[in-house]
Amino acid sequence: MPLYNTQTLKIYNSLSGEKETFKPIHEGNIGMYVCGPTVYSNVHLGNVRTFMSFDVIFRYLLHLEYKVRYVRNITDVGHIVDDAEDGEDKIAKKARLEQLEPMEVVQRYTVDFHEILKAFNFLPPSIEPTATGHIIEQIEIIKKIIASGIGYEANGSIYFDVVKFNETNHYGRLSGRNIEDMLANTRDLDGQSDKRNPQDFALWKKAEPQHIMRWPSPWSDGFPGWHLECTAMSTKYLGNHFDIHGGGMDLKFPHHECEIAQNEACTGQTPVNYWMHANMLTLNGKKMAKSTGNNILPREILTGENTILSKAFSASVARFFMLQAHYRSILDFSDDAIVAAEKGYKRLMEAMEVIKQLPTASKSTIDIAAWKQSCYDAMNDDFNSPILIAQLFEGVRYINLINDGKESLTAADLEIFSLAMNAFVFDVLGLEDEKTTDSSNDKLEGAVNMLISMRNQARADKNFALSDQIRDQLIALGIQLKDGKEGTTFSV
Structure with a gap:
């Protein structure tokens, strides 16, 4: 029997505002989509936290023995994102400032994104599609929305008629908004006057002559709207x-709200059962922002250059810190x-070493089955990682008591205990033992110095x-040598 049949998982659904018992559409199989980064700059720490949350969710679903197809996209298309200055897309702006092709910008920051996530021990998604790789699919969806009567053309651009859609559907139910309140939240796009209603959003934008990233379509040379990809x-x-x-x-509004509307206009059905945010x-009690200097990049945590x-702190310590909050x-x-x-991370890792040498006894004085279920109960309650961590430290307390001879476990119970601790610490939370990483770094340093x-x-x-x-x-392997007065050093 698969493990998921023995556990009742509850997920907080943003659509209903309640925790709901999770039931997949197809038994034993889960489809999960997470909005990925727009790759015009180094991935920031807030993004890492979001993707880490879904990495742990992905890990736990795999632990429960579900077959999971996890799709996380790369936004590499030259559209106007929500807070772009003067209607200029961020990838094109970065390309112009650095005198690069837009796809050079995309490649540079996609590589950076992958390097950071690998350093923080993220599992890769099952599929990582790019927006530019799916222009044809986006055009086909626009055609269907036009055919439904919800999409309309204006001077080569295509817009989604929110008011008309709302006649038979509820636009705003995810974010709890209504049409009248949305006027103040309308995105400032070029061609605003082309819209029937100020709340309408772009499905396709006709490109101005200076717009770098553009594709042919039945309506104009242009680019898809942000939500469509x-x-x-x-x-x-x-x-x-x-x-x-x-x-x-x-992303709840407008991005996910618009996704729901597009899908319902195109297919006639609601796209997603469980919306998670x-x-x-x-940072130091204030919003992170480059402009104020209240900002730190993930890589700067690892190097200490901030x-x-x-x-400097290791990626596992930073990961452990983030998972202490729901x-x-x-x-x-x-x-x-x-x-x-x-300090907490080191206590946990020390205990994970001690557990390997714990003595066994003829009887158990600890109810390991109850403790193990408490770990599942934490994760089954909307992936409550801080409660799981609290239960793992209860496990640390047991390890110390057994090691001191004050409590005991049979060999069978110790094996169950050890497997559960390892599964939740390393497989579910995705932590790594620094000593193992440090050992690998020492070997690399020795080889390069030779x-x-x-x-x-x-x-x-x-x-x-x-x-x-x-x-x-060495350069080909990503190792840069630096010759200086004090000798030769290297960086990875």
């Missing part, structure tokens, strides 16, 4: 009706908070061909 990619890979759609709280991350923290709670990041989290010594000897022997070969092959 996720409708196209989620339904292509998960079907018109799937289980879970996630993203940051800031992760809350925001603040003015916010007292030192994904629907606001989380405040500060030096004091992550220093405290590091090659630097060989290169120095080659230079001393005037064997510049060998010297250059060592340097170039």
